[in-house]
Amino acid sequence: MxxxxxxxxxxxxxxxxxxxxARVFAKIGRELMVAAKLGGDDASANPRLRTALxxxxxxxxxxxxxxxxxxxxxxxxxxxxxxxxxYEGRAPGGASVIVExxxxxxNRTASEVRATFSKLGGSLGESNSVLFxxxxxxxxxxxxxxxDEDSFFETALEAGAEDVASDEDGHEAIANPDSLHSMTExxxxxxxxxxxxxxxxxxxxxxxVPSDKVANFMKFLDALEDNDDxxxxxxxxxxxxxxxxxxxxx
Numbered sequence: 001m002x003x004x005x006x007x008x009x010x011x012x013x014x015x016x017x018x019x020x021x022a023r024v025f026a027k028i029g030r031e032l033m034v035a036a037k038l039g040g041d042d043a044s045a046n047p048r049l050r051t052a053l054x055x056x057x058x059x060x061x062x063x064x065x066x067x068x069x070x071x072x073x074x075x076x077x078x079x080x081x082x083x084x085x086x087y088e089g090r091a092p093g094g095a096s097v098i099v100e101x102x103x104x105x106x107n108r109t110a111s112e113v114r115a116t117f118s119k120l121g122g123s124l125g126e127s128n129s130v131l132f133x134x135x136x137x138x139x140x141x142x143x144x145x146x147x148d149e150d151s152f153f154e155t156a157l158e159a160g161a162e163d164v165a166s167d168e169d170g171h172e173a174i175a176n177p178d179s180l181h182s183m184t185e186x187x188x189x190x191x192x193x194x195x196x197x198x199x200x201x202x203x204x205x206x207x208x209v210p211s212d213k214v215a216n217f218m219k220f221l222d223a224l225e226d227n228d229d230x231x232x233x234x235x236x237x238x239x240x241x242x243x244x245x246x247x248x249x250x
Contacts, residue, residue, distance in 0.1 A: 036073030092121035093213030095237030138180035159186035203236035
């Protein structure tokens with residue numbers, strides 16, 4: 001899911017050519033560990049672990065890394081304890097941003113996130129300051145060749161989806177968060193396991209990013225993404241095709 005997908009700014013992620021694989025794997029590994037610690041290492045009985053495994057497979061995370069993280073989490077003991085925190089604010093250009101972190105040091109992370117907002121032209125807000133501009137949703141994604149658009153639409157609705165979109169990038173079924181696993185299980189029975197599924201924030205109030213702020217906006221998102229504690233990053237910024245093309249040329 002890219003920041004400018006068919007759903008307009010579901011989640012920011014760098015292009016594959018820019019990804020630092022070690023950092024990506026470390027973030028997924030942390031989520032696998034927390035999921036296993038909270039719900040055990042049996043994915044069939046642990047929805048959060050199933051979702052984390054989906055993310056690991058989507059990123060082609062090595063099997064050894066996955067098993068090591070799950071084993072560490074399920075082992076319990078005196079290991080590192082992680083805390084989930086959500087930050088909200090405005091990016092350069094006025095777009096709203098949600099930052100979800102998983103941290104073993106609240107003070108360190110708060111300081112780093114605050115510094116990124118301050119140094120790169122954003123403004124960190126209070127809790128729930130921009131959350132009203134987003135809806136919490138469940139999603140499941142499939143490749144384009146899974147089925148034709150009409151067939152996928154009908155199957156997804158029968159599986160409990162409330163919204164379905166298809167384009168050249170693939171198919172995506174959207175549902176109420178409570179329906180995530182029932183929808184995913186029904187779709188898996190019909191088409192096999194999705195390439196990605198989970199919970200997301202989707203904007204209900206897209207905001208155009210001014211052309212003269214686009215470069216700063218992307219630099220800001222990339223800086224947050226580079227923070228090891230940041231697990232997911234969502235925004236409602238919309239960048240014109242012309243401005244995106246201009247960025248690619250730089």
